[in-house]
Amino acid sequence: MEKITGLLKIRVKRGIDLVVRDILTSDPYVVISMADQKCQTRVVKNNCNPEWNDELTLSITGPSVPINLAVYDKDTLTADDKMGEAKIDVQPYLDVIKKRLENLPTPTIIARIQPSGDNCLAEESSIVWKDGKIYQDMVLGLRNVKRGKVEIQLEWVHKLKTRVVKNNCNPEWNDELTLSITDPSIPICLTVYDKDTFTVDDKMGEAKIDIKPYLDAIEMRLQNLPTPTTIARVQPSKTNCLADESCIVWKDGKIYQDMMLRLANVETGEVEVQLEWIDLSGGSRHM
Structure with missing residues (x-):
């Protein structure tokens, strides 16, 4: 099996009908972890249907290391309460990346992944070629709670770029790019x-x-x-x-x-x- 290495960008879009952990609402944030890597979104206050739209990046060095997603309620004086968890099955997405597809019409649906006992999908997930990139949108059903879903998007990072500095042949970027x-x-x-x-x-x-x-x-x-x-x-x-x-x-x-x-x-x-x-x-x- 071909080993794939690189950066996987996980865009955490929003939470849907998350459980209440405070008196009437929650202050949710998402933690993505894989092996010793961990990153998290910002906290959205007083909202059980939060919109994060935060981009988190993981280094992928093998095909089978599980990626875990957990939602927490931010507390000030006590430990943060867990609001559910899910595993992100990225194997179908990485299988598509290995095909090294090029020059497809935009958008093109490459594959459709159905919910099953082997993944945490709450509904069908499509892997799509769009504008030269491959994306997969997922709605994940959270486990170990009564309800709650999280919508995310996967994107494989082939190259990184700085911001544009206008009208300057001696620009100062001071941008940090990670490979x-x-x-x-x-x-x-x-x-x-x-x-x-x-x-x-x-x-x-x-x-x-x-x-x-x-x-x-x-x-x-x-x-x-x-x-x-x-x-x-x-x-x-x-x-x-x-x-x-x-x-x-x-x-x-x-x-x-x-x-x-x-x-x-x-x-x-x-x-x-x-x-x-x-x-x-x-x-x-x-x-």
Whole structure:
């Protein structure tokens, strides 16, 4: 079986007829967890039909690790009360992702998943190709409670992008993008585009991010160094896109690498980035 790795975006849309845990209502939020990964939505006050529309992201490194969803009522003075739970069966969705479909009419329904004893679906769920992406909408019936449903949407993340900065050739983004790293030999590609409204976005240059020296520093498992401590200095060469020396630094218990990348296939342009490693058990990395 082909192993699939990457980022799965789970958009938690809304709750439907959730149980009451306070006197007349509840203050619900959702927790999504898988192995040692956990993320949660914001709390919606005094609402048993909340609309979150929050996007949560998990790193997928295997085909069969269960994803758990739990709804809680936020309490101030006591432990938060559970309002139900469900398992998210992502296997049919990942099976579609592995097919590497391209250029389908939009929208195209690829598969229909029926409720069964093996999933927590409250109704039929469709996997749909739309505008070059594959989505699956689900309505999950919550278990271990009298009633309650949660509507979510799955989206596989192939690439990430920053916000657009208008009318500026020296933009400051300061955006954080997270990638799952399972094979350091696979290059990370950075591309700069000019956003156009009525035509295709123009490419403004590209670079490959060489993360091997950084991951070598991570594998050293350094601890308790003075802050800051420069661990390594990486020089520009024909095998990387560095515009000047790049330092890998230990600071406040974390390891960072600042890079100035020279853009290729254009006359001028550089992009400054910083790498930070986020530890996840199971051998995967977030960067």
